Amino acid sequence: xxxxxxxxxxxxxxxxxxxxxxxxxxxxxxxxxxxxxxxxxxxxxxxxxxxxxxxxxxxxxxxxxxxxxxxxxxxxxxxxxxxxxxxxxxxxxxxxxxxxxxxxxxxxxxxxxxxxxxxxxxxxxxxxxxxxxxxxxxxxxxxxxxxxxxxxxxxxxxx
Numbered sequence: 001x002x003x004x005x006x007x008x009x010x011x012x013x014x015x016x017x018x019x020x021x022x023x024x025x026x027x028x029x030x031x032x033x034x035x036x037x038x039x040x041x042x043x044x045x046x047x048x049x050x051x052x053x054x055x056x057x058x059x060x061x062x063x064x065x066x067x068x069x070x071x072x073x074x075x076x077x078x079x080x081x082x083x084x085x086x087x088x089x090x091x092x093x094x095x096x097x098x099x100x101x102x103x104x105x106x107x108x109x110x111x112x113x114x115x116x117x118x119x120x121x122x123x124x125x126x127x128x129x130x131x132x133x134x135x136x137x138x139x140x141x142x143x144x145x146x147x148x149x150x151x152x153x154x155x156x157x158x159x
Contacts, residue, residue: 028061051078
């Protein structure tokens with residue numbers, strides 16, 4: 001299980017700083033308050049199970065992932081569901097509230113949602129529930145080896 005120290009060392013090699021806070025950051029709202037940005041600028045990392053395949057979606061804090069779009073983007077079939085807490089830890093190595101897109105196991109597919117392109121910088125978690133990493137979408141794609149796709153309901157038009 002990667003620690004925040006592992007994530008810091010990994011990102012430092014790439015010239016990216018990890019911010020740590022005294023306050024909790026496990027939700028987009030709390031993270032935005034700690035960072036001092038909008039909820040939309042928080043890059044939340046959510047694990048989904050598509051059939052039995054783990055997929056981490058990194059998306060803006062103000063949108064919801066649409067299962068049909070996720071399946072299409074990842075090229076997978078089966079029911080899309082949110083996992084239980086123990087499944088999150090088992091598949092990602094991180095506890096819920098601290099899942100980050102960095103240092104994930106190789107078998108986890110990463111999908112970076114295009115909605116984040118609205119911002120020059122977004123803020124992802126760094127592996128615990130008191131951290132943030134300022135990154136660009138291009139940096140996220142490069143570091144994670146993720147696939148960019150539109151997997152969320154249109155943020156301008158609601159559900």
